[in-house]
Amino acid sequence: MSRWPDRLRDMTTSSTRNASSSSSRSGSYHHGDLRKALVNEAVRIIREEGEKALSMRKLALNIGVSRTASYHYFADKQALLCAIAEEGFRRFNVMLSEVHHAGQRPPSAKSMRDFVAGYVQFATEQTEYYDLMFGGHIWESRTSTDSLREESHNSFRNYVSSVRSWQENGLISDKVDALRFSQVSWSTLHGISRLIIDGIYVDSAAIEPICENAAEMFWRELEP
């Protein structure tokens, strides 16, 4: 049924405790953990109603707090979105390292196919996060938090070192420059993901073969 290995499923479930409906501490003036509640509800809105449907006012009102309460935790809407993106990168890194550790040692061709599948699955199933993580809004130089930049650089660094390890194990020709290879292949994954997410590649039956072809084209040389 599903295109994806089961291992990669269900990163969707929220990781928060019972936390903080608007009446949790029964009528207390202060909200239990407003910051977390804001992020959670924002993610929920984006996932279920689309990013466009997220407004600071509706968000606050949904939680049961007044219009501008959020501004005590986030300087502006952008800052909220950055926080979500950061959380996205954290989940993304978790997924990557799971894929990495679940593969056989030494890494095989399957490791790389799993990576492709994992990436595209994350992008297309956790769109709430992926859109923000790689959306342009957040990357205009000074709007993005330092911690966000760091978390994202980690992602890419990890990937480059994966590539190096594939190279050391003879899965990728060691003639190619690891950095360039990483940039180009990452671009491919990002491109596939975006074209699917944005509804340009619509035939969902084609997704799997596209992914397989991508893996094959990049790592063709490994099959003799």
Added chain:
Amino acid sequence: MSRWPDRLRDMTTSSTRNASSSSSRSGSYHHGDLRKALVNEAVRIIREEGEKALSMRKLALNIGVSRTASYHYFADKQALLCAIAEEGFRRFNVMLSEVHHAGQRPPSAKSMRDFVAGYVQFATEQTEYYDLMFGGHIWESRTSTDSLREESHNSFRNYVSSVRSWQENGLISDKVDALRFSQVSWSTLHGISRLIIDGIYVDSAAIEPICENAAEMFWRELEP
């Protein structure tokens, strides 16, 4: 200085005649060609101030016409954006066929490198159009015009047939499926473009080698 062949430069200059400053027909009530003026000014705003800075009101007021005048030509903001995207695809197709016809016959490896360069150049220099052409907003099923869909399908069809011709000339192995190859390589170009546009790949000196590596990785087999 520039990364790009001169042939590909200067598609930026507007293709409209002297047309229609707000006082062109000296005080006439009707605007000469409001529809065109709207599109032009919208493109200008997006290019110079960013898509976010485009509002229907400011747009109309800039042109010297009142807030809602635009709604006589465009059902809503979305429709305006679709019109721009469509124009973008038209320019894009022109660029593609220029690249195609400028190459040697029969097509060589250089043809393909030119295609990569042309694509990424278009995307990064005519961002006003590219963002709309491949932005998600426009592709949610019923917001996109039929003519837009057609113009865009043309682009892709042309590309697939380029790939086929490269295949016939032995530039690409004829073992690979032309459609899949097109989808994946298009994804790569789109991915590279987006990562540059969105400011994630920031080192502009790296762009050229990235493009070259992309071309090389996809069409590796042609060099013996």
Added chain:
DNA sequence: GATATTGTCTTGACACTGTCAAAATGCGTA
């Protein structure tokens, strides 16, 4: 326990946005 300080949230306000409905204006034609 009373008081001051700080962190948290609310109210009011402003300048914007997209878009609808109805009215006004100009132009070509009968």
Added chain:
DNA sequence: TACGCATTTTGACAGTGTCAAGACAATATC
């Protein structure tokens, strides 16, 4: 001249992000 039509305007409504002041609660200090 008057009619009809395409074009543009005015008025209005609901919604947005965000700032500045104030109101309230919890905590620290005396």
